[in-house]
Amino acid sequence: MQTVSTIFINGQPVEGGREPFPVNNPATGEAFAQCPAATPEQVDEAVAAAQAAFKTFQHTPDAELKAMLHRIADLIDANADELARVVTLEQGKPLALAQMEVGAAAGWTRYTADLDVPVKVIEDSETRLAELHHKPLGVVGSITPWNWPLMIAVWHIMPAIRTGNTVVSKPSSLTPFSTLKLVELINQVVPAGVINIVTGEGGIGRAMTSHQDINKIVFTGSTPTGQDIMRKSADNLKRLTLELGGNDASIVLPGTDLDKIAQGIFQTAFLNMGQTCAALKRLYVHEDQYDEMCAKLVELASEQVVGSGLEEGVTFGPVQNKAQLDLVAELVDDARAQGGRVLCGGEAQQGNGFFYPPTIVAGVSNGVRLVDEEQFGPALPIIAYSTVEEALAMANDNVNGLGGSVWGDDIEQARAVATRLESGTAWINNHAEVLPHCPFGGSKMSGVGIEFGEEGLLEYTQPQLLSISRG
Numbered sequence: 001m002q003t004v005s006t007i008f009i010n011g012q013p014v015e016g017g018r019e020p021f022p023v024n025n026p027a028t029g030e031a032f033a034q035c036p037a038a039t040p041e042q043v044d045e046a047v048a049a050a051q052a053a054f055k056t057f058q059h060t061p062d063a064e065l066k067a068m069l070h071r072i073a074d075l076i077d078a079n080a081d082e083l084a085r086v087v088t089l090e091q092g093k094p095l096a097l098a099q100m101e102v103g104a105a106a107g108w109t110r111y112t113a114d115l116d117v118p119v120k121v122i123e124d125s126e127t128r129l130a131e132l133h134h135k136p137l138g139v140v141g142s143i144t145p146w147n148w149p150l151m152i153a154v155w156h157i158m159p160a161i162r163t164g165n166t167v168v169s170k171p172s173s174l175t176p177f178s179t180l181k182l183v184e185l186i187n188q189v190v191p192a193g194v195i196n197i198v199t200g201e202g203g204i205g206r207a208m209t210s211h212q213d214i215n216k217i218v219f220t221g222s223t224p225t226g227q228d229i230m231r232k233s234a235d236n237l238k239r240l241t242l243e244l245g246g247n248d249a250s251i252v253l254p255g256t257d258l259d260k261i262a263q264g265i266f267q268t269a270f271l272n273m274g275q276t277c278a279a280l281k282r283l284y285v286h287e288d289q290y291d292e293m294c295a296k297l298v299e300l301a302s303e304q305v306v307g308s309g310l311e312e313g314v315t316f317g318p319v320q321n322k323a324q325l326d327l328v329a330e331l332v333d334d335a336r337a338q339g340g341r342v343l344c345g346g347e348a349q350q351g352n353g354f355f356y357p358p359t360i361v362a363g364v365s366n367g368v369r370l371v372d373e374e375q376f377g378p379a380l381p382i383i384a385y386s387t388v389e390e391a392l393a394m395a396n397d398n399v400n401g402l403g404g405s406v407w408g409d410d411i412e413q414a415r416a417v418a419t420r421l422e423s424g425t426a427w428i429n430n431h432a433e434v435l436p437h438c439p440f441g442g443s444k445m446s447g448v449g450i451e452f453g454e455e456g457l458l459e460y461t462q463p464q465l466l467s468i469s470r471g
Helices: 041-057 061-079 080-091 095-114 149-163 177-186 205-207 224-233 258-267 290-304 322-337 388-396 411-418 453-458
Strands: 007-009 012-013 018-025 030-037 121-122 128-136 139-143 166-170 196-197 215-222 238-242 248-252 282-288 341-344 359-362 379-386 403-407 427-428 462-467
Touching: 007 177, 007 341, 012 238, 012 411, 018 290, 030 061, 030 166, 030 290, 041 166, 041 196, 041 205, 041 282, 061 080, 061 095, 061 177, 061 282, 061 322, 061 359, 080 095, 095 258, 128 427, 139 149, 139 205, 149 166, 149 177, 149 258, 166 205, 177 359, 196 205, 196 248, 196 388, 205 224, 224 238, 224 411, 248 379, 248 388, 258 282, 258 403, 290 341, 290 359, 290 379, 322 379, 341 403, 403 411
Parallel strands: 139 166, 139 215, 166 196, 215 238, 248 282, 248 403, 282 379, 359 379, 403 427
Antiparallel strands: 007 012, 007 196, 018 030, 121 128, 128 462, 341 359
16 A cells, blocks of 8 residues: 655645654554654744745635635545545544545535635614624644544544635544545645645644644544643634543433334444544433343344454454553453443454454443543443433533433433533434534533534634724
8 A cells, every 4th residue: 555655844745854653553453654753843834834825825715715625525536445445544444434434524525615604794774884704813733633534634624724724734643644645635726835734743733732823723632632732722822623522421211112222322332433522432221121222232232243444344443552442441341340241342352453342331330430431442331220310410420521312212302301411412313423514512521612514614713893884
C-alpha cells in the first residue's frame, strides 16, 4: 500500500522535520507504515500559510465555496477504495464499515456544501435597517481522534472551508494516513494555504492550542484534554467547539417488546467495537425483563465474527490500540471482582493484534467503574432497575452528558422520559445516530458548542450586526 510520506503546508508536500514514527495495524499489533513527524516550527509555518491565505479566501463568493466542497466530495468518491483500505489498516474496523465511513464523508461534505449562511433581518423600518451577518473567524485548528479518523476530519474541516476560514489539521498519531490523504485531495481544489496538516506528537497539539494566530480550535477527544485546550485558549480568546467524553445511558421501559429492540441496542452499543463517543455505554433494564434482555444480547454477541477488518466475513474488528485494550480489560476485570457476571467475552484474545470480543456484563450497578467510567470499547454493562424514576436517577448520575436514549413501545411515554435525560441528544428507539442536518453537542462535561446543521456551521463564524440609518 502506498502511504502519504509528507505533510502539507501552503499547498505543498513538505518533509517532516523530525524522524518519522511507526503507525500500527491494530489487527497485527505491528507497524505497517512510517508517518512524517512535524516540528513546532512547522506548526508556525502552517499557521502563517493559513493566515496569509485567509486574507483573500475570506472574500470567496458563496457559490464558489459551495462548488469547491462539491468537487472535494467527488474526489473522496473517486478515491473511496484507497481511503477505506487505509482506514481499516490504521483504525482496525471491518472494511465494510470503513467503506460506510468514506461514503458518509462524501455525503456529509455535499450536505455541508449546500448549507446557506443566513442573514437575519433584525429591523426593517423607516429609520433603520439592521441585519445580522456572519463572517469567517480566520485560522481554524482541527484536532481529531483515532476512532473515526476520516469522518471526524470531514466534520471539522468542511464547515470551516464552507464559511471561508482556513485550516490547520492535526490527526491522531495512531490514525494519521486517512486524514493526510483527505488533505492531499482538498489541496487539489482549494487555493494554497487554505488547508494544511501537521502530524506527530512532541508538542504539536500544544503548539496549536496556545498559538496566538489560531482563532478557533475544534477538538474531538477526552474531557481532560478538552479542559487543557480551554485553558490554553484563553490568551487570545479562541472560539472553541469541544466534543468530549461520553458515557451514554439507555433506558428500556417496562413491558417493551425486546425482540423489536435487541438488535438496535446491540448495534449502537458495539458500533465500531464500542469506540464511538456517543455509543450506548450503560443499559438500564427493568428487573422483570432483565434476564431476557441479557440473553438476547449474548445471543447477538455470539454471532459476531472477530478478526482482521480486511478478512472477508469479519463483523467485529480489534480495539484500536494497546492502551485502550488494557483499559477495557481493566474495567471488565474490576466489574468481575465487584461481583459482576461476565455473560460472554471478558478476555482479550491471545496472539497478535488487539482483539477483545463483544462482552456483556450483568449484575453491576452505579458505583462500579465499568458503569461510572467511559470504557470506549466492546464491553456493555447491564443494570437492573425497579422503577423508571430509579432508572432516570441512575442514568443522570454521571458527569458526562453527550447522548442518551429511551426504548419503548409507547412513544409518548418514551418522550416524557427522554426529555428528562441530562444529555445533548436524547434518542427514542435508537442511539448513536448523528445526521448532517441535526445539531449535535454535549452537556455537562461532554463538551461545549454544537456541530452539524446550520447551528454547527455558524460556530465557524463571527456575528456582525450591520446597522444602516435611513435618517
